[in-house]
Amino acid sequence: DAKTTQPNSMESNEEEPVHLPCNHSTISGTDYIHWYRQLPSQGPEYVIHGLTSNVNNRMASLAIAEDRKSSTLILHRATLRDAAVYYCILRDRGSGNTGKLIFGQGTTLQVKP
Amino acid sequence: GAGVSQSPRYKVAKRGQDVALRCDPISGHVSLFWYQQALGQGPEFLTYFQNEAQLDKSGLPSDRFFAERPEGSVSTLKIQRTQQEDSAVYLCASSFSGARVRINEQFFGPGTRLTVL
Numbered sequence: 357d358a359k360t361t362q363p364n365s366m367e368s369n370e371e372e373p374v375h376l377p378c379n380h381s382t383i384s385g386t387d388y389i390h391w392y393r394q395l396p397s398q399g400p401e402y403v404i405h406g407l408t409s410n411v412n413n414r415m416a417s418l419a420i421a422e423d424r425k426s427s428t429l430i431l432h433r434a435t436l437r438d439a440a441v442y443y444c445i446l447r448d449r450g451s452g453n454t455g456k457l458i459f460g461q462g463t464t465l466q467v468k469p
Numbered sequence: 470g471a472g473v474s475q476s477p478r479y480k481v482a483k484r485g486q487d488v489a490l491r492c493d494p495i496s497g498h499v500s501l502f503w504y505q506q507a508l509g510q511g512p513e514f515l516t517y518f519q520n521e522a523q524l525d526k527s528g529l530p531s532d533r534f535f536a537e538r539p540e541g542s543v544s545t546l547k548i549q550r551t552q553q554e555d556s557a558v559y560l561c562a563s564s565f566s567g568a569r570v571r572i573n574e575q576f577f578g579p580g581t582r583l584t585v586l
Binding site for chain 1 (some may be wrong): 473500502504510511512513514517524525528553560562564572573574575576577578580
């Protein structure tokens, strides 16, 4: 499975935008880019996913580089409740994959009031 | 609506005891996953069910770990003769479709924290 690289930690101020980077230089053409986050003492939750085009939903935006070797999760206005570990995960839509998520270490986001 | 639920939320076992962890997925979800999360680490895949069929158990760390989903809904993860290294949070996740399981969103439960003394 293709791997992702994320910074271990980032800090943000409340109500400011946050850009969480992810490198995936070995991404294949059948890989979707997914983001999950895990709040303290909770299970992970889905944030967003994309293939080639930038994506927006109510939680965040996902900006995907043209060569797809990197992506950025954008939280437009961070709140204290956004403090979590953010995981960037590649999911292969090919038939050889049962759909399991392969988590790395993720980025621990701290939000300061 | 109800999400994925897991019970118990906390379990303390003495080394050598058997434990059973329960997962109630979202109703109608075809796919069910178990993950193990050690302290300070990301979750690691254990096993996957599509309905009652266990299609992938490549992540189970030893033959002491056993999972079942006999009627395609509730699942149980059983650990026999627990060891200290089994201490972790065990997460269950479900997903609606089997056909699109490779990209569909997974919904996670809160986990069961297992401590083996």
